[in-house]
Amino acid sequence: MSTSGAFDFPPATLPDGAARLRGDVRAFIAASSVTDGWQPRSNFMSSFSAEFSRALGQQGWLGLTWPKAYGGQERSALERFVVTEELLAAGAPVAAHWVAERQSGPLLLRYGTEAQKQLLLPGIAAGETYFSIGMSEPDSGSDLASIRTRAERTDNGWSITGTKVWTSNAHVNQWMILLARTAPQSKDRHAGLSQFLVDLKNDAITVNPIHNMLGHHEFNEVVLDETLIPADRLIGEEGQGWHQVTAELAYERSGPERFLSTYRVLFELVQGQQSNADAAGKRAIGKLAARLMALRTMSLSIAGMLERGENPDLAAAVIKDAGNTFEREVVEVARQVMPLEPAREAGNVGTYETLMAEMMLQLPSYTLRGGTPEIMRSIIARGLGVR
């Protein structure tokens, strides 16, 4: 029997200069929250502000790890981690650039052609070019390999037919990375998939709004009907889509946004307990703080893996599952400690009540987007060798 642990999260330490960067990011956020007047929301998809994203780009804080030739700064993944965690903890409006900078850019950097990189990466790093994820379909959610959208070769490109759903911000972003079948389903379910760039503003597609249960228009249905795209929109290799999308999902799942979505509730809870905490209140906050400290240490460790070029997909499944559990627990514990009626409209109530209402209504989505806990646990079990 092995005497080691199943999953290693090797400790990581931040490089020199990270503390200075952190201070700069904090100062920038504090100034921006005053001048632009945004309300803190630590759910990374909550607030779309092109203005804020552009300002971050001007600071050089997007695409921090990328080559300078593509608008990056050639700094480490650990420094990028510092920027992302500060933005989330402060609840800054990051929705516009988040997906592009987190996964689309890195995917293109790894598999894209030189022309694709030159065309798209500088815009992402400038906080001006935004991406959507075109994976899910009406009949394919967790079982992503079952997608039916088809891309067929034409004389000078591809013709794509199919429907994507839950495509966040497809109505405001410029680009979508789409996963499609380029060969019929075979015995190897993961074969015959490929990734493409879809121009959401100019290609012949239809974007239909889907309102979520908060009444917000965030995700969409994207319909492609023999949509023609040029040959140079293929990302990476034809048929390697599954391999590529798996790498992309590791970026999507492994970051601090998977445990910080309800951080502002914890913040308000601590604030609210300031003058009147009893033993039960202290225990509740101590429990959450301890878990948060551990999750953050794990998350930093994952940034270290990315910096070393290791594949963090197992660690990502662990942090996504443990993080989602924590996000929900924050809200449940807050309910027990500060049982104030959640309020949908501010009226004459405080930040806590409206934040609680918003978080309770958002929580069902946190355990769906980016993959469900059930799927994460199956990935972990495979990592343990029982599947």
Place this chain on the structure above:
Amino acid sequence: MSEATRLTAESADRLFGEFVTKTVLDEADAGTWPNALWQAVDEAGYTTAWDDQDRDSRDIALTLAHRDGWHTAPIPLAETLLARHVLLVGGITPPSGILTVANPLNLDNPTLDGTRLTGLARRVPFARDAIAGVVTVVNDAVVLAPANATLEGSNMAGEPRDEVVWDNADVVVGGAFLPERLLAAGALLRSAQICGALQHALARATQYATEREQFGRPLGKFQAIQHYLARIACLSATSEAALSRASASPDNANVAAAKICASEAAGDAATLTHQIHGAIGFTQEHALHHITKRLWSWREEFGAEGWWQEYLGGVVIGAGADALWPLVVADS
């Protein structure tokens, strides 16, 4: 893991693997002191591993406690490591031989008059075996006292937890030391032991799930079982992360987080590991109970999660909401 801690872990795994047999565990349960095991540990130099104050020496001590926990070694290695460390900080030369530590929260009315101690310590680990004495903190000073076990007791795993009474006993009094610091150091070592035991529980549960078949397939093919294993893996990983954070920078907040995460994980992981093992895991003959009984015992010792939660919550609330995030990222 540094090269030194990796080598320590390897050597400890070999030693414990050889000496902590099922027979030794059963005999220790029944009250027999595992002499050969202790001799081997002592000769390997493990008991003096934390005699220095630097980070390397702390890492090695925590690694030893971790592997001791994995192998459920029925000896006061963690206690002796800690006692020697505290004595040296307090300027007292540690006597050789088995030492133990009395949790300052478990002292009843200790009165120190010069070098004369009167009072009572409850639940002192292995007091009956600690011929070299018991270390504790009285009046904010390190004290080395005789370990007179007047009443023998045990924890759920059968590890001795004795009552020690001092009646005007002659003790050695050392330098200043806060009781909280002793409690925290004890909690850190127990966290490491729990983390080791959690890893072992996960390894056993995983192995059992691949071997045991029902309905014509290994248990591990059932999704419910897979998800239990994944949950144990998450609990183990979270506790390890909190431990690594506290070993890198052992301030009270980090130690609190480590003990909270480990103690919380211990209960859930023990429950799930038993569920996966079915009835065979509920037998005396099977080795699982040596792990789970320790998980259930250690989670309460040197402060259960509730104690440390209240402590950490007090720190967080006292510092204010704006200080929470800096606390979370402070290890950087």
